[in-house]
Amino acid sequence: MSECLxxxxxxxxxxxxxxxxxxxxxxxxxxxPQAPHHVLVIPKEHIxxxxxxxxxxxxxxxxxxxxxxxxxxxxxxxxxxxxxxMNCNQDGGQTVYHxxxxxxxxxxxxxxxx
Ligand code: AMP
Ligand code: ZN
Numbered sequence: 102m103s104e105c106l107x108x109x110x111x112x113x114x115x116x117x118x119x120x121x122x123x124x125x126x127x128x129x130x131x132x133x134p135q136a137p138h139h140v141l142v143i144p145k146e147h148i149x150x151x152x153x154x155x156x157x158x159x160x161x162x163x164x165x166x167x168x169x170x171x172x173x174x175x176x177x178x179x180x181x182x183x184x185x186x187m188n189c190n191q192d193g194g195q196t197v198y199h200x201x202x203x204x205x206x207x208x209x210x211x212x213x214x215x
Pocket of ligand 2: 103105106107108109146147148198199
């Protein structure tokens with residue numbers, strides 16, 4: 102059994118607050134939301150960091166962004182806007198080592214991020 106928190110969500114060992122799922126991608130609400138709408142989109146394949154991506158993962162990354170597009174439409178924030186972020190390793194602020202795309206919406210986002 103995997104020790105990875107997000108793999109446990111994929112296997113059903115832990116039940117996330119799911120907002121989207123298909124064959125390759127799962128999306129659920131962040132447990133500590135940083136915006137009124139904060140969702141994490143993850144691949145079902147365990148990939149620890151962006152540095153572990155290979156060329157054959159390119160379609161999978163595309164599917165993650167297509168999931169974001171669908172979630173934004175469903176949440177009614179596609180036109181008002183949203184932000185996507187993927188953190189990598191310590192300086193990037195990554196705390197869970199299974200890649201995930203943050204999708205934040207429902208407030209004005211600042212730039213540059215902290
Ligand atoms: P990062 O810091 O980019 O690795 O993001 C990890 C995210 O996972 C953080 O925003 C956490 O709030 C979120 N998180 C941690 N544990 C859980 C959980 N059990 N369910 C949902 N989100 C979680
Ligand atoms: Zn994992």
